[in-house]
Amino acid sequence: MKVFHKLSELGAVPGPVVIAAGVFDGLHLGHQAVLKCALETARSVAGTAVVLTFDPHPSKILRPDNASRLLTSTRHKLRLMEDFGMPAVLVLPFDRDFASVGAEDFLRALKASTPQLTRICVGQGWRFGHERRGDAGLLQRVGRDLGFETSEVPPIQIHGITVSSTRIRQLVEAGDLADVRRFLGRNYSVFGTVRKGDGLGRQIGFPTANLATHNEQFPPNGVYCVRARAGDRNLVGVANIGIRPTVQAAGERLLEVHLIAFEGDLYGHDLETEFVRFLRPERKFPDVAALRDQIARDVQSACRAEASAPDLRDGEA
Numbered sequence: 001m002k003v004f005h006k007l008s009e010l011g012a013v014p015g016p017v018v019i020a021a022g023v024f025d026g027l028h029l030g031h032q033a034v035l036k037c038a039l040e041t042a043r044s045v046a047g048t049a050v051v052l053t054f055d056p057h058p059s060k061i062l063r064p065d066n067a068s069r070l071l072t073s074t075r076h077k078l079r080l081m082e083d084f085g086m087p088a089v090l091v092l093p094f095d096r097d098f099a100s101v102g103a104e105d106f107l108r109a110l111k112a113s114t115p116q117l118t119r120i121c122v123g124q125g126w127r128f129g130h131e132r133r134g135d136a137g138l139l140q141r142v143g144r145d146l147g148f149e150t151s152e153v154p155p156i157q158i159h160g161i162t163v164s165s166t167r168i169r170q171l172v173e174a175g176d177l178a179d180v181r182r183f184l185g186r187n188y189s190v191f192g193t194v195r196k197g198d199g200l201g202r203q204i205g206f207p208t209a210n211l212a213t214h215n216e217q218f219p220p221n222g223v224y225c226v227r228a229r230a231g232d233r234n235l236v237g238v239a240n241i242g243i244r245p246t247v248q249a250a251g252e253r254l255l256e257v258h259l260i261a262f263e264g265d266l267y268g269h270d271l272e273t274e275f276v277r278f279l280r281p282e283r284k285f286p287d288v289a290a291l292r293d294q295i296a297r298d299v300q301s302a303c304r305a306e307a308s309a310p311d312l313r314d315g316e317a
Contacts, residue, residue, distance in 0.1 A: 002089070016119075019049075124153060211256070228271055230269055238257070
């Protein structure tokens with residue numbers, strides 16, 4: 001998958017070009033419908049589908065004191081888009097200057113840089129441009145003038161509930177992994193870079209990968225059976241989210257992953273941690289020996305949970 005960062009780079013994309021535009025935080029089923037619209041349209045005209053998205057999440061610039069927790073960091077989102085089959089993504093830097101650009105001015109700049117643009121696909125209700133004045137109606141009006149069409153993709157509903165990033169954040173925070181799975185079409189996962197920790201896990205026989213994440217929404221504190229993806233390796237593990245009360249009095253909230261039967265060095269590598277099942281709450285143990293014994297039981301529980309869990313990566317429900 002090709003990744004671009006400037007409008008001017010789209011001129012080299014083989015046309016006709018069909019754009020799927022949006023923030024796409026979480027890449028949930030509604031977002032996937034927009035990407036599918038672009039892919040199918042591009043296929044029908046022998047063109048190229050391109051995702052147009054932004055970094056960072058606009059809320060970080062527009063509401064810095066109340067920015068949304070992320071479901072997917074930009075790097076995570078790019079990995080998911082590549083897995084979905086998108087051939088190209090344009091990630092535009094979102095800052096105060098960009099936020100001040102009018103919606104129509106942006107569309108004219110987009111068309112000028114991409115003369116082969118033939119259609120833009122967006123989710124229903126998507127807004128863009130200065131003060132969020134751009135919508136599907138404006139896309140259609142400007143498109144008639146500039147020579148592109150617009151597809152507004154209706155939202156996806158499951159059991160009468162509209163799939164949205166806001167709703168999924170609430171479900172993740174509440175620990176409702178089953179409904180999150182239904183809305184995403186996959187298990188919820190967090191993407192981070194492995195950093196050095198204090199080495200306690202290794203000392204007690206259960207080395208952990210400590211993840212530096214990117215303001216993602218975590219499930220509730222506790223221990224989980226997880227699947228982890230490091231490069232092309234898929235691994236099973238046990239993850240702890242919490243403050244590690246047995247070993248520190250007032251620690252920061254961390255995500256640590258013990259990868260079962262894994263040997264190697266992951267420091268500095270990206271790790272995608274997929275939450276399969278909640279095992280138990282985090283709690284304080286009387287000593288490190290008791291903690292070690294419990295982790296051994298957690299590993300056994302994780303192996304049983306993984307063996308009975310559906311593999312959504314293979315399309316099973």
